[in-house]
Amino acid sequence: MDAATTHFTDRMGLLFEAEGQPPIAGRIFGYLMVSDDPRSLDQLAEALDVSKASVSTNARRLADQGVLERVCRPADRHDYYAVAPDLFSRTMEGRLRRWQRFTEAVGEARRTLPTPSERVRGRLRGYETAYAYMVDAIGAAVDRWERRARPGRR
Amino acid sequence: MDAATTHFTDRMGLLFEAEGQPPIAGRIFGYLMVSDDPRSLDQLAEALDVSKASVSTNARRLADQGVLERVCRPADRHDYYAVAPDLFSRTMEGRLRRWQRFTEAVGEARRTLPTPSERVRGRLRGYETAYAYMVDAIGAAVDRWERRARPGRR
DNA sequence: CCGCACGTTCAGGCTGTATTGAACGGATGA
């Protein structure tokens, strides 16, 4: 692996770490981002110099999140991974899902708090409304983007 | 602190943890979210049953991020904290900033990789374009939201 | 039926970080 690629994968590892994900997951993602073809677990383990166990776990994790796609080739027992073709909208979906968890907690609080003041109730309700507004706006923007970047798909 | 509030603050702690932030930061945020008035460091430490050192560090951290606001009262040496009034747009700004780091790394990769294939180059460029598109869309949505939620402000 | 090549799982070591108690600096008021 050349120096520029190593630099990029390491940086992705740090960025993923800052988002609460394992560093290796970020490095896998980074490596596949700059890979032309899908890569097998062995290729990933060797390129990144990490154990196959980690690669297996983290690659599957990323695939579950929709960041990667598992590619199967006929007459080949290897699992190959590649960045998801609709990576961007998947990422946005994931972000909205994470925000939704916050909003659910806020909604539960608004419903179960014993004696919320008017200000607190308004604050919580305001957060929920803003979230709903954002879901619409971002969803619409992603749709527009997808239509622009991949006209005719679906 | 009543059970519903404790439940909410703990949940916020877990959600913050999943985002790569200290749990106590989330609990502070949660507690201030359902607090009518600004709270002092001592109040926070007692309510959440944590050391004042942690409260000091994490509250300042959140204030730096724009999530909280430090409130000063005349003739009172205490520091008070409250959720930022423009919490939502601050949160969005922070999210865009984090995405920007990814995009910067992608841009650097596109410029420094020794022999990127056409597919890889297109992928990286596509990511950068999508990010720029999203910054615009989200920025515009936040503006619309701010104008709707706080008409007349500035 | 055996050998091999995969991917997965799991206990254990290890590193990084959150949290704490204690010490510190600064400002205020007597």
Place this chain on the structure above:
DNA sequence: TCATCCGTTCAATACAGCCTGAACGTGCGG
């Protein structure tokens, strides 16, 4: 000037999670 009350900083500890090597299950080929 001293005593007190803040908030901050720091070394030390506890803890959580990542990563790994080895063992396991599975399916294919000989």
